[in-house]
Amino acid sequence: MKTACKLAILGAFLATLTGCTGSVYNKEKNCNYDYLLHPAVSVSKIIGGCGPVDK
Known part of the structure; x- marks a missing residue:
C-alpha cells in the first residue's frame, strides 16, 4: 500500500x-x-545561448 x-x-x-x-x-x-x-529560469536563456527571443 505504501508503494502504491x-x-x-510521484505520478502526480x-x-x-x-x-x-x-x-x-x-x-x-533558427535556435530554441x-x-x-x-x-526565464532556463540555463540557455540565462547564458544568452540563442540571443534575444520573440515573446
Missing part, C-alpha cells in the same frame, strides 16, 4: 512538471531552448 501511494504521488508530481514545460524560439527561428517551469 508513493507511485501515485511528474504530471504537474510536464504541464509546465515548453520551448521558446529566437527572433530568427527548452524550459522546465518558466522560460
Whole structure:
C-alpha cells in the first residue's frame, strides 16, 4: 500500500512538471531552448545561448 501511494504521488508530481514545460524560439527561428517551469529560469536563456527571443 505504501508503494502504491508513493507511485501515485510521484505520478502526480511528474504530471504537474510536464504541464509546465515548453520551448521558446529566437527572433530568427533558427535556435530554441527548452524550459522546465518558466522560460526565464532556463540555463540557455540565462547564458544568452540563442540571443534575444520573440515573446
